[in-house]
Amino acid sequence: EAGVTQFPSHSVIEKGQTVTLRCDPISGHDNLYWYRRVMGKEIKFLLHFVKESKQDESGMPNNRFLAERTGGTYSTLKVQPAELEDSGVYFCASSQAGTGPSEAFFGQGTRLTVV
Amino acid sequence: QKEVEQDPGPLSVPEGAIVSLNCTYSNSAFQYFMWYRQYSRKGPELLMYTYSSGNKEDGRFTAQVDKSSKYISLFIRDSQPSDSATYLCAMSAMDTGGFKTIFGAGTRLFVKA
Numbered sequence: 579e580a581g582v583t584q585f586p587s588h589s590v591i592e593k594g595q596t597v598t599l600r601c602d603p604i605s606g607h608d609n610l611y612w613y614r615r616v617m618g619k620e621i622k623f624l625l626h627f628v629k630e631s632k633q634d635e636s637g638m639p640n641n642r643f644l645a646e647r648t649g650g651t652y653s654t655l656k657v658q659p660a661e662l663e664d665s666g667v668y669f670c671a672s673s674q675a676g677t678g679p680s681e682a683f684f685g686q687g688t689r690l691t692v693v
Numbered sequence: 694q695k696e697v698e699q700d701p702g703p704l705s706v707p708e709g710a711i712v713s714l715n716c717t718y719s720n721s722a723f724q725y726f727m728w729y730r731q732y733s734r735k736g737p738e739l740l741m742y743t744y745s746s747g748n749k750e751d752g753r754f755t756a757q758v759d760k761s762s763k764y765i766s767l768f769i770r771d772s773q774p775s776d777s778a779t780y781l782c783a784m785s786a787m788d789t790g791g792f793k794t795i796f797g798a799g800t801r802l803f804v805k806a
Contacts, residue, residue: 582736613796620697621737621781621796634791669736678792679785680725680744684736 580604582685584670590691596658599688603652603672610653611673611682612645616666624668627653628675660692696720699782699797708806712769716782716797719763723784725792726758728767731779731799740767740780772804 583602591597603610612624624643625635629650638645642661647653657664667689671682699716706712714728725744729737743749746760755768765784769776782797 584736620695620798621783623794626791634788634793636789636793671736678725679783679794680727680742680792681739683739684729686734686736 582670582672582683584668584685584688586688587686588689588691590693591660593662593692594659596656597660597690599655599657599668599690601653601655601670601672601685603670604683606674607672607683608650608675609673609677609679609682610647611671611679612653612655613669613671614666615669615687616663619666621669624655626679657690660690662692665690665692694719696795697782697784697797700800701798703801703803705803705805706772708772708774708804710772710804712767712772712776712802712804714767714769714780714782714800714802716765716784717763718765718784718795720784720786720795721760721763722786723795724787725785726756726765727783727785727794728754728756729781729783730776731781733778737781774804774806777802777804 585600610627615621623637626633627647667687671684673682727742728740731737753770757766779799781799785792
């Protein structure tokens with residue numbers, strides 16, 4: 579069974595540009611989470627989808643970040659326009675319905691560098 | 694003060710040693726306590742999770758939760774060089790919108806052959 583897959587694995591963009599990160603959760607997992615780890619800091623929660631609905635987006639830093647999950651399958655996280663402080667590793671995780679983040683499986687992450 | 698405190702290390706031990714990794718926390722509402730292992734350039738891999746207080750054992754790994762002291766531990770017996778990684782503690786509590794997970798900074802562990 580395929581795990582959580584994230585694309586791209588690494589992205590380098592200039593300040594002001596737009597970047598879209600993609601996450602393919604484990605098939606059948608209703609819960610999808612986005613997290614971010616900036617340099618020297620802890621992994622922080624960004625948002626939580628249940629199927630295609632945003633259950634909790636309280637961790638989104640500002641309105642330059644937009645997450646979508648069309649059809650309740652894969653999810654995208656767009657940053658527009660990107661700023662230097664957006665650099666970090668963005669993780670996606672998924673879990674089955676009826677479970678929480680304690681049973682979530684993580685992807686390998688997308689390392690975003692804004693220059 | 695951070696909600697979850699974890700010593701970043703690094704912690705270096707000889708092969709075969711018993712490793713003790715710890716986290717403290719301040720939010721008494723935390724209900725789920727997780728330990729993740731993360732290899733370089735990889736995502737966190739869930740090792741174990743515990744609900745509320747108590748111990749849980751899985752092979753060479755034992756997780757302990759002491760809610761009265763707000764202290765959790767992960768013990769690794771007979772440590773191997775392949776255990777060298779960053780170990781993250783994480784805790785979840787119900788919040789508006791669902792469970793919210795807070796991560797520790799991670800402890801880097803090196804097991805020397």
